[in-house]
Amino acid sequence: MTLTRLRLRDFRCFEQLDWYPGERWTLISGENASGKTSLLEAIFFLGRGRSFRTARNEKLIRTGAQAFELVGDIHSDRNHRLGVRRAARESRWRLDGRDLRRMADIANVFPVLSIDTGAQVMIEGGPENRRRFLDWGLFHVEQGFMQVWRRYRQALAQRNGAIRGRLNERAIATWDQAVADAGEQLDACRQRQVRRLAGVFESMAASALGVDGVVLSYQSGWKEGLPLAEALQRNRASDIRMGHTLSGPHRAELQIRVKGAPARERVSRGQQKMLAACLLLSGARVFEEERQRGVVVLVDDLPSELDRVHAARFAELLATVQGQCFITGIESERLVSLAPEGSTLFHVEQGGLVPVQA
Numbered sequence: 001m002t003l004t005r006l007r008l009r010d011f012r013c014f015e016q017l018d019w020y021p022g023e024r025w026t027l028i029s030g031e032n033a034s035g036k037t038s039l040l041e042a043i044f045f046l047g048r049g050r051s052f053r054t055a056r057n058e059k060l061i062r063t064g065a066q067a068f069e070l071v072g073d074i075h076s077d078r079n080h081r082l083g084v085r086r087a088a089r090e091s092r093w094r095l096d097g098r099d100l101r102r103m104a105d106i107a108n109v110f111p112v113l114s115i116d117t118g119a120q121v122m123i124e125g126g127p128e129n130r131r132r133f134l135d136w137g138l139f140h141v142e143q144g145f146m147q148v149w150r151r152y153r154q155a156l157a158q159r160n161g162a163i164r165g166r167l168n169e170r171a172i173a174t175w176d177q178a179v180a181d182a183g184e185q186l187d188a189c190r191q192r193q194v195r196r197l198a199g200v201f202e203s204m205a206a207s208a209l210g211v212d213g214v215v216l217s218y219q220s221g222w223k224e225g226l227p228l229a230e231a232l233q234r235n236r237a238s239d240i241r242m243g244h245t246l247s248g249p250h251r252a253e254l255q256i257r258v259k260g261a262p263a264r265e266r267v268s269r270g271q272q273k274m275l276a277a278c279l280l281l282s283g284a285r286v287f288e289e290e291r292q293r294g295v296v297v298l299v300d301d302l303p304s305e306l307d308r309v310h311a312a313r314f315a316e317l318l319a320t321v322q323g324q325c326f327i328t329g330i331e332s333e334r335l336v337s338l339a340p341e342g343s344t345l346f347h348v349e350q351g352g353l354v355p356v357q358a
């Protein structure tokens with residue numbers, strides 16, 4: 001799958017842009033504040049309907065403008081044109097001339113994954129970051145996943161509502177079965193995804209860090225070996241005391257351990273960045289294996305915090321991903337030295353993109 005053309009209007013610092021990126025690796029160089037990250041952000045927004053650096057979409061509208069527009073031409077099984085117009089309070093998505101309502105449809109047309117400067121949250125941030133990553137992959141590789149996820153979220157919200165509404169224990173218990181049924185299914189999906197990811201991630205991490213003993217594992221979010229229904233029943237009194245449900249896949253953890261210790265306690269910042277990148281790249285590889293097509297990978301500021309050896313190792317791993325990659329960096333020479341031959345290079349300046357001979 002390839003983004004063959006991107007048009008922007010009033011997005012961040014860009015007033016207008018009409019751009020034809022490269023087929024495989026597109027390198028984007030530019031000084032600080034030239035707009036490199038904004039370009040990746042625009043591509044990410046087209047695939048996910050949100051930014052990777054702000055939860056407030058109105059910040060993406062160019063100062064002084066009323067709305068931004070993005071249009072992407074996407075080549076996959078056939079050609080698609082995906083567009084969005086986003087004003088402060090409303091957005092309108094179009095696919096091939098028709099209105100689109102559900103984010104799930106958009107994500108399916110244009111799957112995109114970002115390895116940005118905030119990617120380290122995958123290692124040092126809370127477990128919700130890693131659960132979201134697992135669920136992103138599952139959404140793409142297992143057809144019924146979205147339904148299971150929605151059923152679980154709904155059942156959990158109802159049980160939590162009963163707890164917060166101070167209903168009696170019997171009333172709360174009426175939601176246990178629905179939470180347990182959907183929760184066990186969600187857990188089984190996640191266990192399968194971790195099995196798909198583990199081998200790929202562990203071997204990537206070993207070669208990227210040059211150390212053995214990196215292990216990816218999953219903890220379900222309730223006592224091991226116990227059916228979820230029983231865990232809910234046993235913990236009902238403490239759930240009531242705490243004001244919400246304490247057992248279930250919403251408490252699950254995807255653990256990364258290095259030589260037996262949690263990665264964040266064991267490895268340096270640079271190594272954490274590498275581990276986060278490996279985890280995300282393993283997600284791209286699993287996607288490719290399961291879907292037989294590529295995912296667009298965005299890498300913001302590749303060399304930052306990585307020395308030459310680690311940056312080169314990371315570039316080698318990135319080259320094992322089949323899909324289209326967009327990579328930004330300040331110095332074009334450094335980017336070119338890391339990229340495979342045939343990569344396309346652009347320089348961002350004065351609100352535009354200039355093609356450069358790589």
Ligand SMILES: Nc1ncnc2c1ncn2[C@@H]1O[C@H](COP(=O)(O)OP(=O)(O)OP(=O)(O)O)[C@@H](O)[C@H]1O
Binds near residue numbers: 013030033059062
């Ligand atoms: N809504 C907006 N309207 C206009 N300009 C904006 C808006 N949001 C951000 N900018 C500006 O866009 C410019 C580009 O920012 P961006 O983060 O994309 O740069 P960058 O090239 O990635 O920089 P760095 O190398 O420092 O990370 C900045 O000067 C920023 O202040």
